[in-house]
Amino acid sequence: MTTSTEVVWTDTTPTESQVAEIAAQAATMASQGKTDDVYTVQQDIPTVGQRTVTRTWTTTADAEEWVAFVLTYNPVSAAIVP
DSSP states (O other), rough: OOOEEEEEEEEEHHHSSHHHHHHHHHHHHTTTTTTOOOOEOOOOOOOTTTTEEEEEEEHHHHHHHHHHHHHHHHHSEEEEEO
């Protein structure tokens, strides 16, 4: 995996049902070889109520596809990071 994304969520986004949709998309992309579906979650301090989810991707295009997908769920932010 060569490219990473960071998505910042609040306590209210995504909803429980959306979490399942996001997980399903990540699993689909993993089955396509775009990601290993391993991610880390960091509680953002001092911004209580926010967490950052970091994933790695095979290509920049795969990371861009993920960012476009998760943006539909209204995170605080979603970006490709070095």
